[in-house]
Each structure stands twice: as structure tokens, then as C-alpha cells.
Amino acid sequence: MNAPHTHLPRHLLTLHDLERGTLDALLVRAQAFAEGHYDRRALDGIAVCTLFFEPSTRTRMSFTLAAQRLGADVINFDASTSSTRKGETALDTLKNLEAMGVRGFVVRHHEDGAVAGLSAHVNDGTVLVNAGDGRSAHPTQGLLDMLTLRQAKGADFSKLKVLVVGDVKHSRVARSDLQALRALGTDDIRVCGPASLLPDDGTLQGCNVSHDLDAALEGVDAVMMLRLQRERMEEGLIASLDDYHRAYGLTASRLKRAAGDAVVMHPGPINRGVEITDEVADGPQSLILRQVSNGVAVRMAVLEALLRG
Numbered sequence: 131m132n133a134p135h136t137h138l139p140r141h142l143l144t145l146h147d148l149e150r151g152t153l154d155a156l157l158v159r160a161q162a163f164a165e166g167h168y169d170r171r172a173l174d175g176i177a178v179c180t181l182f183f184e185p186s187t188r189t190r191m192s193f194t195l196a197a198q199r200l201g202a203d204v205i206n207f208d209a210s211t212s213s214t215r216k217g218e219t220a221l222d223t224l225k226n227l228e229a230m231g232v233r234g235f236v237v238r239h240h241e242d243g244a245v246a247g248l249s250a251h252v253n254d255g256t257v258l259v260n261a262g263d264g265r266s267a268h269p270t271q272g273l274l275d276m277l278t279l280r281q282a283k284g285a286d287f288s289k290l291k292v293l294v295v296g297d298v299k300h301s302r303v304a305r306s307d308l309q310a311l312r313a314l315g316t317d318d319i320r321v322c323g324p325a326s327l328l329p330d331d332g333t334l335q336g337c338n339v340s341h342d343l344d345a346a347l348e349g350v351d352a353v354m355m356l357r358l359q360r361e362r363m364e365e366g367l368i369a370s371l372d373d374y375h376r377a378y379g380l381t382a383s384r385l386k387r388a389a390g391d392a393v394v395m396h397p398g399p400i401n402r403g404v405e406i407t408d409e410v411a412d413g414p415q416s417l418i419l420r421q422v423s424n425g426v427a428v429r430m431a432v433l434e435a436l437l438r439g
């Protein structure tokens with residue numbers, strides 16, 4: 131099976147500016163991978179490094195599996211046991227790994243724009259994938275979320291009513307999801323959260339913004355819950371976790387306001403009992419673990435497109 135022509139840029143830093151055709155091609159390819167159709171030697175002889183300066187479970191492990199399934203040599207850089215501890219910069223680290231022959235870098239960093247900054251200094255033939263930078267972007271999470279929605283609701287996003295709930299202000303997932311939903315033509319994109327956790331930087335352009343979760347849930351086809359990003363949050367943005375849960379937690383009774391076949395998503399890790407109850411997270415409408423499965427397939431599609439395309 132040949133890789134599709136996806137018009138991806140050299141590095142995948144953001145979903146901003148990606149055209150619908152490119153997204154569709156990646157999602158179709160990822161769907162084939164999800165169904166087990168792939169060449170285990172597609173990335174034979176290519177070295178890929180997961181270069182993470184922030185913690186991760188899902189993204190890092192699924193990129194590792196994705197690269198391994200396509201036959202790449204995979205190394206995982208652990209900042210906590212590396213020369214980062216002696217003060218080595220992210221760029222020096224990357225350049226040293228590049229000197230060892232690594233061609234693909236999957237990079238997570240706490241600073242906005244850090245991965246784009248690194249991409250300006252790499253050799254011809256080296257490619258970077260942004261695995262989450264600060265609050266800015268998490269493009270492969272956006273893609274896996276779109277694949278999950280596509281499987282559940284079909285390829286036509288135009289009639290979907292999608293609600294994004296919670297801490298959009300600190301969420302790179304929300305930014306990538308909103309960019310992807312717009313690019314795929316979703317007409318009714320709703321965003322709900324406390325005013326203190328909604329950004330005023332243009333992220334919510336074109337969205338129906340509300341602070342009333344019960345009203346926002348009416349008739350939606352998909353509810354995308356966000357994690358409260360307490361590690362990026364200044365003090366005082368929410369009164370307490372209990373108050374937040376009362377106003378913005380997704381419970382089984384609240385979910386009844388959505389369409390009967392509505393699906394529930396969450397990028398993980400979940401703050402159980404805060405943004406979502408166990409009953410909903412583990413319930414029949416939850417696609418949370420499907421999202422995780424799709425992460426492997428989407429990351430295979432991205433690595434293939436960048437490293438072989």
C-alpha cells in the first residue's frame with residue numbers, strides 16, 4: 131500500500147493552515163493502519179527519537195509503538211536521567227542525537243513554540259513532530275480525536291454539533307481540536323467553561339461560547355472534555371475543584387441533555403470526579419480508550435508521511 135500524497139509540511143508543528151484534503155488523507159491512512167493494513171518495513175533503517183521534556187504516557191508510548199510497527203529504530207530520551215540535568219539545552223540535545231543518525235524527532239516541551247524553534251536548526255532530511263508545546267498545539271491529539279469522531283459519526287463533519295468543555299485557556303489539545311474541527315467543516319462548534327478558563331486570543335473564533343454547561347449540552351453529538359491543567363494554571367482561576375465539578379463536571383444526568391447517541395471524549399489523563407465522573411468516563415458513550423487506540427494509528431500515518439512522503 132503506497133503512502134497517500136498529503137501535502138504535509140516538512141515538520142508537523144500545528145494543524146493550523148492544514149487543508150481539509152490533507153487532514154482527510156491522513157485520517158484515511160490512519161484508518162487503514164487501525165485496521166491492521168501496514169508494511170512492517172516502511173521505516174526500516176530510519177531512527178526515531180521521542181524527545182520529551184515534559185511527562186507523558188499516551189503520546190510517548192503510542193509514538194514508540196507506531197514507529198516500531200513501521201520498522202523504525204526507536205530510542206526514547208528521558209530528560210530526568212539525561213544531561214539535561216547538567217544544564218544541556220534542548221537544542222544541543224537534539225543536535226547530538228541528530229549526529230548519531232536520528233532522522234525523526236517527536237518532541238514535547240513546556241514552552242510555546244519550542245518545537246518550531248528547534249525545527250529552524252535541524253539538518254536537511256531531519257523531521258520534527260510536535261508532541262505538545264506549552265499551551266500551543268498538540269497536532270497528533272487533534273488528529274486522533276478527529277479519527278475517533280469520524281469512526282463514530284462518519285466523514286461528513288458539517289452537520290455535527292460538537293461541544294468542547296473546560297480549561298481551554300491552558301489546553302493545547304483544545305487548540306488543535308478546534309483547528310481540525312474548523313478545517314473539516316464543522317458548523318456548530320460549542321465551547322463551554324468558566325470565563326477564567328476561556329482564552330481571549332482568537333482561539334474561540336467562530337465558536338458558540340457559553341458558561342452554562344446544561345444549556346451547551348442540548349442536542350450535541352459529541353462532548354470533548356478537557357483536563358484541568360493545574361500545572362499551567364495560576365492560583366485563583368477556579369474557586370475549588372468541588373465548585374468546578376458542580377458547574378462543569380460531566381455527570382450521567384447532565385449527559386442526558388446531549389443527543390441519545392452522543393459520544394464522550396477526553397484526551398487523558400483524567401481528573402476523575404473533577405471534569406468527568408467515573409460513570410461517564412467508563413460508560414457506554416465513552417470513546418476515551420478508543421481515542422488512545424487511535425493514537426497509535428494516527429501517529430503511524432504521521433511518521434510515514436513525514437519520513438517517507
Ligand code: CP
Nearest residue numbers: 186187188189397398
Ligand atoms: N493526551 C496526552 O497528551 O496524554 P499524555 O500527556 O499522557 O501524552
